[in-house]
Amino acid sequence: MFDQTRVTKATGLFLFWATMWARAYPRMVGALRERSWMFFETLLPVLAVSGYVFLYRAINAPPEYTGFAVLGGAMTAFWLNVLWSMASQLYWDKDQGNLEMYVVAPGPLMAVLLGMAVGGLLMTTTRATVIIVVCSLLFGVTYQITDPLLLAAVFIVTMAALYGMGMLFASVFLIAGREAWHLSNLLQEPIYLASGFYFPVKALGFWVATFASIIPLTLGLDAMRQLIFSGDPTIGFLPATVELAILLVLAVVFIAAAYFALSKLEQVGRQQGRLVERRR
Amino acid sequence: MTISQRILDLPLVRRSDALRTFVVATWLGWQIESNWADPFLFAVYSIVRPLAGVLILVVMYAVITASAFEDPTFAYIYVGNALYILVGMVITGVSWAIIDDREHYRVAKNIFTAPLNGYTYLFGRGVARLIIGSVSVLITLGFGIFFFGLPIRLSAIDWPLLLVSSVLGLTALACLGLIMGAWTLTMARHFWSVGDAVAGAMYLFSGAIFPLSVLPVWLRWIGFLLPVTYWLEAMRRALLGDEVASFDTLAFLSNQALVAILAGFAVVLFVVSAYFYRWALHTSKEKGLLDMESGY
Numbered sequence: 001m002f003d004q005t006r007v008t009k010a011t012g013l014f015l016f017w018a019t020m021w022a023r024a025y026p027r028m029v030g031a032l033r034e035r036s037w038m039f040f041e042t043l044l045p046v047l048a049v050s051g052y053v054f055l056y057r058a059i060n061a062p063p064e065y066t067g068f069a070v071l072g073g074a075m076t077a078f079w080l081n082v083l084w085s086m087a088s089q090l091y092w093d094k095d096q097g098n099l100e101m102y103v104v105a106p107g108p109l110m111a112v113l114l115g116m117a118v119g120g121l122l123m124t125t126t127r128a129t130v131i132i133v134v135c136s137l138l139f140g141v142t143y144q145i146t147d148p149l150l151l152a153a154v155f156i157v158t159m160a161a162l163y164g165m166g167m168l169f170a171s172v173f174l175i176a177g178r179e180a181w182h183l184s185n186l187l188q189e190p191i192y193l194a195s196g197f198y199f200p201v202k203a204l205g206f207w208v209a210t211f212a213s214i215i216p217l218t219l220g221l222d223a224m225r226q227l228i229f230s231g232d233p234t235i236g237f238l239p240a241t242v243e244l245a246i247l248l249v250l251a252v253v254f255i256a257a258a259y260f261a262l263s264k265l266e267q268v269g270r271q272q273g274r275l276v277e278r279r280r
Numbered sequence: 281m282t283i284s285q286r287i288l289d290l291p292l293v294r295r296s297d298a299l300r301t302f303v304v305a306t307w308l309g310w311q312i313e314s315n316w317a318d319p320f321l322f323a324v325y326s327i328v329r330p331l332a333g334v335l336i337l338v339v340m341y342a343v344i345t346a347s348a349f350e351d352p353t354f355a356y357i358y359v360g361n362a363l364y365i366l367v368g369m370v371i372t373g374v375s376w377a378i379i380d381d382r383e384h385y386r387v388a389k390n391i392f393t394a395p396l397n398g399y400t401y402l403f404g405r406g407v408a409r410l411i412i413g414s415v416s417v418l419i420t421l422g423f424g425i426f427f428f429g430l431p432i433r434l435s436a437i438d439w440p441l442l443l444v445s446s447v448l449g450l451t452a453l454a455c456l457g458l459i460m461g462a463w464t465l466t467m468a469r470h471f472w473s474v475g476d477a478v479a480g481a482m483y484l485f486s487g488a489i490f491p492l493s494v495l496p497v498w499l500r501w502i503g504f505l506l507p508v509t510y511w512l513e514a515m516r517r518a519l520l521g522d523e524v525a526s527f528d529t530l531a532f533l534s535n536q537a538l539v540a541i542l543a544g545f546a547v548v549l550f551v552v553s554a555y556f557y558r559w560a561l562h563t564s565k566e567k568g569l570l571d572m573e574s575g576y
Binding site for chain 2: 034040041043044047048050051052054055056057058059060061062065182185186188189190192193194197198199200203204
């Protein structure tokens with residue numbers, strides 16, 4: 001007759017955990033199934049980095065600046081991932097009809113966002129690594145890692161803060177509607193400039209660097225440069241340990257803000273019936 | 281009455297399918313590019329990104345040279361990067377028109393089965409981005425003159441060279457953009473990245489921000505095959521006059537030679553783009569790609 005197997009429903013923390021991995025899964029598997037993406041997603045940053053490296057060579061910059069440009073170029077992969085695959089993602093999902101399924105499914109939306117972040121982070125770390133390896137081989141960049149543990153801590157906390165920001169942006173961009181596309185476009189070069197992707201952010205002066213520190217990659221990149229290239233704190237904006245502490249605060253603030261923004265968005269969206277409206 | 285309607289009422293335009301399509305497509309492209317925001321926000325958006333792009337180079341240069349903005353190398357870098365805004369806009373513009381029509385608005389099948397001239401339609405869509413790009417270039421150059429003392433003086437500009445090289449260079453670029461757009465018609469995947477990849481490669485190999493002599497010898501020949509290389513050189517010479525930095529890779533070419541090379545590229549690319557477009561449209565229909573929605 002009928003199979004009487006009992007279906008166990010996930011609830012509570014397990015539901016959160018299961019939802020997160022369910023959303024992360026397509027990103028991780030997608031990267032493996034569609035390997036040709038790797039070509040374009042590493043080629044474009046490699047081209048940009050090469051341009052900046054040759055510019056540095058044309059103006060006789062010291063060799064460590066080649067490494068600065070390579071590291072900055074690799075970090076652009078994370079920023080682009082946050083903009084296009086985190087911040088804009090709920091907008092794309094709405095456009096394609098997935099958002100309504102997320103909303104009516106029992107899994108929490110925060111877990112969906114976290115899954116996007118985890119999947120995107122793993123996928124992008126692979127790409128950033130390829131960019132660093134390729135550019136390092138092409139341009140003969142050498143690294144002097146002075147404190148590997150601190151470097152690992154800076155990277156992990158930077159990513160937590162960055163993807164926390166991406167989760168917050170996802171709600172903001174969803175409200176922005178059609179302008180989400182343009183917002184993502186607008187937040188590329190200006191952020192590369194303000195965050196010092198291709199030069200030490202210290203060169204922009206104290207106040208600009210301070211304001212730019214709201215973007216986690218500003219301090220993260222600055223700390224990583226100090227720890228990877230010379231161990232010389234004079235090239236940095238702030239000491240690496242101080243930057244790590246600020247990044248920790250940013251991570252907590254962004255993730256908490258993302259939680260509140262998402263709750264508010266869902267509440268207002270349900271009340272006004274605009275959560276899945278596709279005209280905007 | 282809108283400007284586009286007035287142009288459409290001109291006798292010459294009324295008699296030509298191709299011209300009518302071109303005008304309407306230009307108007308449509310402009311609306312799509314600009315009507316998502318109020319004019320002020322759109323102006324800010326159109327200016328901030330290119331300015332930030334050029335300022336990255338300015339800071340890189342200033343950090344290394346202790347702000348030696350009076351050096352001709354700075355003008356070479358700044359003007360090259362400012363002009364390259366147009367290259368990026370035009371090369372990727374037509375591809376994005378295809379992606380928008382096919383994936384976002386889902387009207388590609390209606391457009392390309394309607395009795396209109398698809399080739400001039402794509403040209404028109406590209407022109408809208410060309411207009412936005414031109415404004416960005418002018419503002420970026422003005423910013424450079426005002427803040428960094430870029431040595432561009434109206435009285436010293438070689439206007440005939442500027443005009444001729446602009447027309448020929450932009451024609452060549454538009455045809456390249458059309459080839460990229462037509463190629464997009466035949467693609468099921470990766471169409472988002474192809475235009476950017478080509479524009480990125482040209483940025484590297486055309487000497488936009490550094491002379492070709494900086495590239496390894498075995499890579500320099502790529503630059504000599506690109507119309508952008510000659511267009512940038514001609515435009516720099518026209519704008520900067522005697523202040524232009526001269527590097528041995530292109531210094532042996534006279535202005536007339538640059539114009540002749542650009543004219544050759546424009547003619548060849550025009551013919552190639554027309555045939556390539558016909559082949560690409562046919563292929564996309566044969567393979568059922570014209571109304572494809574990939575969801576990428």
